[in-house]
Amino acid sequence: MLKSKSVLIGIGGGIAAYKVCEVISSLFQAGAKVRVILTETGQQFITPLTVSTLSRHQAYTDADFWQANHSRPLHIALGEEADLFLIAPLTANTLGKLTHGLADNLLTNTVLASRCPILLAPAMNTEMWEQPVIRRNWQQLTQNSRYHSIGPGSGLLACDRVGSGRMAEPAEIITQLQSLAHTQGQQDFNGKRILISGGGTREHLDPVRFLGNPSTGKMALALAQAASDRGGIVTLVHGPIAPELLPISPNYQLISVVSADQMEAVMMSHFVESEIIIMSAAVADVKPAYYTNHKLPKKELPTDLKLESVTDILAKLGSLKKADQILIGFAAQTGDIINPALDKLKRKKLDLIVANPIDKPDSGFGTDTNQAIFIKADGQQQPIKSCSKLELAHQLLDFVNLEKLRRRNIKL
Structure with a gap:
């Protein structure tokens, strides 16, 4: 940059x-x-x-x-x-x-x-x-x-x-x-309340073992930084993130959670007041059906782990979204990234989705760079070549600005 x-x-x-x-x-x-x-x-x-x-x-x-x-x-x-x-x-x-x-x-x-x-x-x-x-x-x-x-x-x-x-x-x-x-110093999101989720959730079997994923939260941190640098009032709800990745003096609010249920509760408490919601967290789809509050001895670990679904936070937000809100999701995929993202965009009533390949070098979980295809509800697409996650975050916010401009023109 x-x-x-x-x-x-x-x-x-x-x-x-x-x-x-x-x-x-x-x-x-x-x-x-x-x-x-x-x-x-x-x-x-x-x-x-x-x-x-x-x-x-x-x-x-x-x-x-x-x-x-x-x-x-x-x-x-x-x-x-x-x-x-x-x-x-x-x-x-x-x-x-x-x-x-x-x-x-x-x-x-x-x-x-x-x-x-x-x-x-x-x-x-x-x-x-x-x-x-x-x-x-x-x-x-x-x-x-x-x-x-x-x-x-x-x-x-x-x-x-x-x-x-x-x-x-x-x-x-x-x-x-x-x-x-x-x-160039433009505060084009000045005063806008922006809610972002990031990192991976952990669904515990006992205090030591959990179902999780490799998400580090780097993309969400970049989104929060970019949005706050542009004047946004930003709240970042994040799963466990390594301390060395967290900003020393953030100019936005950080709320730490562990499980999908905890993330859902916090996201819902901030949803109504937020104009822009970006769901970049890698939320677990399932969790162990039973939780034990003490560490299970190895011999007592279940050989057939029973699972149950967790709430689809993004779909729930989509069902509650108002006309003046913009809801953005991420679709981390391997192979074909466009068709699964389009399906997710429609099913969850999103305004934008970021189709993100996780099977390409320097892209996806844990990397400092990323690449994507931005897709709007009307089918418009914008490919983003490999760049830093901060640059991708700014390009996504530019894309959001175009959507805001389109809505304003419709009202006029």
């Missing part, structure tokens, strides 16, 4: 500057064109040599800004070239300057000379972050639609205090930049 994008990074003066080195390296490896501005105080924490080595390009400082040896003013050239602008760590000093339109160094002048989306990753001591003047500046600046924020989170700070003010982690910053690269 960042390949060939021109990403400009402004590094402020804070110990969190060391984290930006990983961001620069990751962006370069993703194929982005990376340019870096180091403020005077930023150079106290990392050197221009470090930055230029990681970005494979000269690091720009105030010394370059005040020299008249450029064919065009440096701040103008950098600002016009940028597709995305990251400021990390954003210090209290730079925050104050940006809020009031002040420009006395290369970084702040370049901000005023650019038009691209700007991602702000603040980092400072908890006492500083919680000062009324800082909160006022932050609220005022982020009301500007050009500025987008990530963090700060909470944790152990360099001052040995545990509290808010910790800069977002590099992986989180990269994900946010990927979303901005796709949307």
Whole structure:
């Protein structure tokens, strides 16, 4: 999603500057064109040599800004070239300057000379972050639609205090930049309530053994991230997900469940208020007919396991769906993926379905990439080539926007 994008990074003066080195390296490896501005105080924490080595390009400082040896003013050239602008760590000093339109160094002048989306990753001591003047500046600046924020989170700070003010982690910053690269900062789902299910359910025979599937929840996490990045009020109801996959500071609500019955209960409690519902969870179709609340000895395990059906959550939602709601399902298939998906689309009264091959390389359960065919209720299809799950999530939301536009035109 960042390949060939021109990403400009402004590094402020804070110990969190060391984290930006990983961001620069990751962006370069993703194929982005990376340019870096180091403020005077930023150079106290990392050197221009470090930055230029990681970005494979000269690091720009105030010394370059005040020299008249450029064919065009440096701040103008950098600002016009940028597709995305990251400021990390954003210090209290730079925050104050940006809020009031002040420009006395290369970084702040370049901000005023650019038009691209700007991602702000603040980092400072908890006492500083919680000062009324800082909160006022932050609220005022982020009301500007050009500025987008990530963090700060909470944790152990360099001052040995545990509290808010910790800069977002590099992986989180990269994900946010990927979303901005796709949307250019458009908040086209602003205020929309979006309900998403994800991961696999577990149907237990006893406290240790269960029927399950290989779903990791990565696709649902990508959907939740994409929808919240576009302004949605997102609730993600998920089965067991490995802790390392969960976001550190999510900008959406996470509700953890285990069984299909638990997922059904939570989905139903949030269904009525939701405008868009995306059922990407791999819900079990059956469960053991009997549950034992203690671990069964091996010799007592049934050789003929009796099963019973669980509630078809998606079909139940389809039967209750109102005209102003959009209900989306996933069909994970092997072999022919279209005909089973069309059948599921009609039977469960869906508006859209994602036909997803799980027998192809780098697609389906547990992978970081995916491919699919989006199918609408009217039969319209859109194939999606292999891409990151975040990119597929954004393309699905684009598809949803087309459906919303179609409905609006019908009403007109």
